[in-house]
Amino acid sequence: MMDISKMRNIGISAHIDSGKTTLTERILYYCDKIHMIHEVKGKDGHGATMDYMELERERGITITSASTNVTWKGHTINIIDTPGHVDFTIEVERSLRVLDGAILVLCSVGGVQSQSITVDRQLRRYNVPFVAFINKLDRTGANPYKVKEQIRDKLGHNAVLVQIPIGLEDKFQGVVDLIQMKALYFEGPNGEEVVEREIPAELRAEAEKRREELIDAASLFSDELAEAFLEGAETESQIYAALRKGVLTRKLIPVFMGSAYKNKGVQPLLDGVVHYLPNPSEVKNTALDLNDGEKEVVLKADPKEPLVALAFKLEEGQYGQLTYIRIYQGMLRKGDELYNPRLRRKFKVGRLIRMHAHEMEDITEAVCGDIVALFGIDCASGDTFCSPGINYSMTSMYIPAPVISLAVFPKDKASADQMAKALGRFTKEDPTFRTYVDPESNQTIIQGMGELHLDVYIERMKREYRAEVETGMPQVAYRETITQRAEFDYTHKKQTGGAGQFGRVAGYMEPCEEKEYEFVNMIKGGVIPNEFIPSCDKGFQAARTKGTLIGFPVVNIRCVINDGSTHPVDSSDIAFQQAAIGAFRQAYEKAKPIILEPIMKVTVEGPSEFQGNIFGSLNQRRGIIVSSTEDNNFCRIEAEVPLSEMFGYSTVLRSLTQGKAEFSMEFLKYGRVPNTIAEELKKAYQEKRRKEQK
Amino acid sequence: MVRKELIRRSPLRALEKSLKEPLKKGELAVVASPKGIGKTGCLVHIATDALLQGKQVIHVSFSTRTDHIISWYEDIFKEVARKLNAAMEVHDEIIRHRVIMSFNQEGVKTQQIIRSLTAMIRDGNFAADQIIVDGYNFALATSEDLRLIKQFANEVGVTIWFSATVKPENEKIWNRDFPPSLKPFENLIDVLITLGESEGNILVRLVKDRDSYPMKDLSVHLDPKTLMIVEEKK
Numbered sequence: 001m002m003d004i005s006k007m008r009n010i011g012i013s014a015h016i017d018s019g020k021t022t023l024t025e026r027i028l029y030y031c032d033k034i035h036m037i038h039e040v041k042g043k044d045g046h047g048a049t050m051d052y053m054e055l056e057r058e059r060g061i062t063i064t065s066a067s068t069n070v071t072w073k074g075h076t077i078n079i080i081d082t083p084g085h086v087d088f089t090i091e092v093e094r095s096l097r098v099l100d101g102a103i104l105v106l107c108s109v110g111g112v113q114s115q116s117i118t119v120d121r122q123l124r125r126y127n128v129p130f131v132a133f134i135n136k137l138d139r140t141g142a143n144p145y146k147v148k149e150q151i152r153d154k155l156g157h158n159a160v161l162v163q164i165p166i167g168l169e170d171k172f173q174g175v176v177d178l179i180q181m182k183a184l185y186f187e188g189p190n191g192e193e194v195v196e197r198e199i200p201a202e203l204r205a206e207a208e209k210r211r212e213e214l215i216d217a218a219s220l221f222s223d224e225l226a227e228a229f230l231e232g233a234e235t236e237s238q239i240y241a242a243l244r245k246g247v248l249t250r251k252l253i254p255v256f257m258g259s260a261y262k263n264k265g266v267q268p269l270l271d272g273v274v275h276y277l278p279n280p281s282e283v284k285n286t287a288l289d290l291n292d293g294e295k296e297v298v299l300k301a302d303p304k305e306p307l308v309a310l311a312f313k314l315e316e317g318q319y320g321q322l323t324y325i326r327i328y329q330g331m332l333r334k335g336d337e338l339y340n341p342r343l344r345r346k347f348k349v350g351r352l353i354r355m356h357a358h359e360m361e362d363i364t365e366a367v368c369g370d371i372v373a374l375f376g377i378d379c380a381s382g383d384t385f386c387s388p389g390i391n392y393s394m395t396s397m398y399i400p401a402p403v404i405s406l407a408v409f410p411k412d413k414a415s416a417d418q419m420a421k422a423l424g425r426f427t428k429e430d431p432t433f434r435t436y437v438d439p440e441s442n443q444t445i446i447q448g449m450g451e452l453h454l455d456v457y458i459e460r461m462k463r464e465y466r467a468e469v470e471t472g473m474p475q476v477a478y479r480e481t482i483t484q485r486a487e488f489d490y491t492h493k494k495q496t497g498g499a500g501q502f503g504r505v506a507g508y509m510e511p512c513e514e515k516e517y518e519f520v521n522m523i524k525g526g527v528i529p530n531e532f533i534p535s536c537d538k539g540f541q542a543a544r545t546k547g548t549l550i551g552f553p554v555v556n557i558r559c560v561i562n563d564g565s566t567h568p569v570d571s572s573d574i575a576f577q578q579a580a581i582g583a584f585r586q587a588y589e590k591a592k593p594i595i596l597e598p599i600m601k602v603t604v605e606g607p608s609e610f611q612g613n614i615f616g617s618l619n620q621r622r623g624i625i626v627s628s629t630e631d632n633n634f635c636r637i638e639a640e641v642p643l644s645e646m647f648g649y650s651t652v653l654r655s656l657t658q659g660k661a662e663f664s665m666e667f668l669k670y671g672r673v674p675n676t677i678a679e680e681l682k683k684a685y686q687e688k689r690r691k692e693q694k
Numbered sequence: 695m696v697r698k699e700l701i702r703r704s705p706l707r708a709l710e711k712s713l714k715e716p717l718k719k720g721e722l723a724v725v726a727s728p729k730g731i732g733k734t735g736c737l738v739h740i741a742t743d744a745l746l747q748g749k750q751v752i753h754v755s756f757s758t759r760t761d762h763i764i765s766w767y768e769d770i771f772k773e774v775a776r777k778l779n780a781a782m783e784v785h786d787e788i789i790r791h792r793v794i795m796s797f798n799q800e801g802v803k804t805q806q807i808i809r810s811l812t813a814m815i816r817d818g819n820f821a822a823d824q825i826i827v828d829g830y831n832f833a834l835a836t837s838e839d840l841r842l843i844k845q846f847a848n849e850v851g852v853t854i855w856f857s858a859t860v861k862p863e864n865e866k867i868w869n870r871d872f873p874p875s876l877k878p879f880e881n882l883i884d885v886l887i888t889l890g891e892s893e894g895n896i897l898v899r900l901v902k903d904r905d906s907y908p909m910k911d912l913s914v915h916l917d918p919k920t921l922m923i924v925e926e927k928k
Binding site: 627628631 | 759789790798
């Protein structure tokens with residue numbers, strides 16, 4: 001059985017283009033799993049091992065979070081390759097959920113960039129300990145000292161160098177290990193031989209100084225080390241132990257460095273993963289006991305306990321659906337029976353797989369802490385599996401609501417079938433990607449977190465499913481809300497043949513900051529019988545799915561009923577639902593409804609010389625510039641911009657800045673649409689309705 | 695309370711009245727004190743007051759953490775707007791009228807700051823009325839730098855408030871006299887206010903008011919807790 005203390009589940013998080021894929025590739029290589037090194041973007045037509053989807057190869061980014069198992073010096077490491085683009089944030093977050101530690105990769109030239117900040121925030125949210133790796137030391141302008149300071153200043157972490165570089169840019173040769181006080185060089189055709197030598201004389205003083213800083217920082221976590229250091233008798237193992245304590249509590253970040261592309265510095269980083277990042281038993285994980293009112297229970301990393309595992313990733317492979325799971329508690333054997341609390345269904349574990357970069361290995365058992373894959377299981381990502389007899393669910397993950405939608409039209413019958421298949425698959429894989437058929441227009445609508453997010457799925461439909469589709473204009477997910485309280489008193493009466501319908505509801509609606517929708521029953525004396533109260537609630541909910549301004553859902557509204565009347569024969573569930581719908585419409589106009597639109601937090605980074613152009617482009621898009629930060633000749637601008645104005649911004653930004661600036665955005669909040677634009681939206685909606693009625 | 699009333703009752707009206715006339719566009723004002731007395735709070739209060747009056751403000755800072763500055767504004771707004779009706783709406787409106795521009799202290803040239811401010815005002819279409827410059831390093835600046843800033847203030851029509859750190863060991867001197875470290879800029883500074891601690895109070899002293907040197911403690915002082923300007927209790 002595998003020793004849990006020798007297990008690591010890590011992710012590699014980074015800003016796009018900081019060399020994450022190359023680093024992952026090198027890690028796999030040095031762990032002796034693959035035997036040739038391919039460059040990203042496939043100079044030799046092979047591409048890196050981890051991002052095997054064709055589309056990713058084309059864009060040079062990694063989208064899926066495939067988990068890969070490697071062995072390093074007797075430790076088994078599962079590497080979860082996290083996607084690098086903000087538009088796919090849910091994928092990053094889902095991966096973070098199953099990680100115990102991470103490597104934050106930073107570019108030695110670009111340093112801490114907007115996305116590093118996003119990724120750092122995610123690591124913080126899931127409390128993931130990490131080490132930093134400053135990559136690309138061979139690049140012109142490389143400055144690991146500056147990047148280390150940025151980790152301190154911009155991310156607010158206690159970053160400490162555990163290495164210093166030997167030469168930089170085209171003179172970069174290796175690193176000095178500040179704990180062992182040895183110079184490390186990487187020789188052999190692919191840097192596979194790590195050669196230890198004396199520290200070059202000219203770096204001696206610098207190394208001594210940095211070592212002292214390192215031990216000072218580490219001493220805070222170990223009195224033993226602090227005392228030993230005073231006597232000049234500190235040992236390597238004391239330093240490792242102290243640093244490890246700091247890393248596990250996220251109070252210290254050891255900084256490694258190198259150039260993955262030039263095959264330098266990767267092996268010491270792997271040693272660092274083993275030294276500093278936690279094993280699965282050192283991380284607290286909880287689940288909710290569905291049999292005990294969703295009480296939180298702490299999971300035990302003990303193979304003898306009942307099994308609890310989380311399905312975090314589905315993949316359509318050559319041989320059917322592959323479900324990646326992380327085992328948190330207990331042990332899983334081939335042939336075991338498991339229970340899925342969401343589907344309330346038991347299933348049998350057929351094949352149990354361990355995934356390596358390109359091959360899969362059939363295994364017979366796996367223990368808590370490990371990441372493995374199952375074949376042919378019907379489930380959705382985010383599902384919990386447990387041993388029959390317990391009914392646990394892992395805490396539900398935070399899933400943001402989609403902010404953009406797009407109509408998709410298949411070109412022919414064959415494409416329509418393929419498209420349906422593809423959409424079914426995507427919605428299972430990615431909870432932020434949704435799809436539905438609009439009952440009015442009969443169009444298939446897809447929804448997601450951004451333009452690029454939807455683009456990628458359209459592309460995947462074409463490539464993987466050969467579904468030829470055309471798309472409509474992207475549509476923003478507007479909302480409606482009310483601004484003041486308004487009374488209603490509405491009677492629904494119908495007496496044309498057959499059974500009559502009667503129901504009267506009275507009360508008021510008012511704005512409700514805290515909740516999307518709230519129903520309050522203040523009926524006294526049973527003027528509306530208890531059995532019809534839920535009917536009123538249902539009626540209001542039905543009415544609020546489509547506001548009368550532009551047909552979008554009405555949010556932040558409280559509906560209160562305090563009076564009504566009933567008929568002994570004619571009152572029914574339907575009658576009260578209809579009465580509530582009527583009451584809602586009656587009061588809605590009086591409650592001064594307004595339109596809300598998604599506002600994005602946009603971060604643009606680029607050379608200062610283009611600052612004016614960037615300011616201008618944001619201003620034109622109704623953006624509010626919140627701040628701009630300038631450092632040397634680089635600026636970072638943060639703004640709040642309505643999503644509806646951001647379509648095509650990447651193209652605009654590229655042409656304004658000669659391709660030297662980049663931006664990222666994420667959903668921030670819903671904000672009020674200005675009057676002039678609200679009027680246009682209303683007009684367009686009325687126009688659309690008129691056409692539909694003809 | 696309605697907004698008008700809030701503006702009228704602001705302790706900053708008392709500060710304004712102590713001057714011969716309110717600050718005009720193109721004028722430079724400086725708040726000087728040793729470190730840690732409360733210059734930032736004082737400047738943020740001045741900016742918040744201008745924002746409430748519907749003016750647009752650029753806040754220039756030399757710290758890399760813009761979120762810290764934003765929380766200064768949030769705290770002071772909360773204090774100021776405690777009694778205000780519809781405070782949230784006002785809050786959203788004034789955020790739209792405020793922008794924070796931060797520069798790395800090391801090596802940033804005055805020309806660069808002016809260039810970026812111009813870009814914000816012209817290209818960003820941000821019609822600033824007031825600029826707050828918190829933490830400008832007067833020790834490294836030349837009178838030519840400040841002359842350029844004054845010229846810029848005139849051209850774009852803004853009032854600029856600076857904070858300046860003066861050394862505490864010079865306190866005795868600057869309490870009675872123009873702070874020596876600001877001497878080279880004396881002609882370019884229209885209004886100079888100093889903050890000084892005395893028996894747990896933070897006094898506000900008007901040192902220079904255009905062509906006169908009143909050297910008097912004002913009826914306002916700084917609340918040691920919130921670091922906001924308050925009127926003296928009578």
